[in-house]
Amino acid sequence: xxxxxxxxxxxxxxxxxxxxxxxxxxxxxxxxxxxxxxxxxxxxxxxxxxxxxxxxxxxxxxxxxxxxxxxxxxxxxxxxxxxxxxxxxxxxx
Numbered sequence: 001x002x003x004x005x006x007x008x009x010x011x012x013x014x015x016x017x018x019x020x021x022x023x024x025x026x027x028x029x030x031x032x033x034x035x036x037x038x039x040x041x042x043x044x045x046x047x048x049x050x051x052x053x054x055x056x057x058x059x060x061x062x063x064x065x066x067x068x069x070x071x072x073x074x075x076x077x078x079x080x081x082x083x084x085x086x087x088x089x090x091x092x093x
Contacts, residue, residue, distance in 0.1 A: 003054040004078040011071035021065035026086040029053040075089035
């Protein structure tokens, strides 16, 4: 079953390589979607893929890369779009 979720990650998550580590992790898991920094210091992720892979990504988001300090991960349902790859977005929210 395909799952589609949007995550908002809070804590020390910008300036620590979070976006690019998320891309690498999502690619390893075979997920599609995107990740971007938000002006308020959070990171936003939208991911689509197999339910088990999505669970693995969510668990990883609580850890993040080495220098990240995650204090909260909020998950909501995402739209039905298929992004084809997993990439960083640089457009404003």
